[in-house]
Amino acid sequence: MPTYRSKEERKAEIKPIIKKLSELKIKASEHEEIRELLTKIQVYIQQGERIEINIPFPIADVDIQGVLATDVTERVFVRFSRSGGCLACPPDPPL
Secondary structure (H helix, E strand, O other), rough: OOOEEEEEHHHHHHHHHHHHHOOOOOEEEEEEEEEEHHHHHHHHHHHOOOOEEEEHHHHOEEEEEEOOEEEEOOOEEEEOOOOOEEEEEOOOOOO
16 A cells, blocks of 8 residues: 655655756746746645656757656656756665
8 A cells, every 4th residue: 555745745855856956047937847847846745646747848958757756655856858867866765
């Protein structure tokens, strides 16, 4: 039986992603794609829905991909797919 993240846990999972966007100086006010990502993050935090992210971000020639997972056994991450770089990906849990 799955164990779901609480609202506080979901907020904590998102903080590194927001911090990394800030470090990279990627602003929602300048990019519709980032506004879409932030909208999905709000739904995830407020409603506790598992959300798969796949948002084309042509200005940077990447796709924003990731999973906002509600089950504690599944990792929460967002990455830019072209370079495979990951925004605030935690290490994979040991098997």
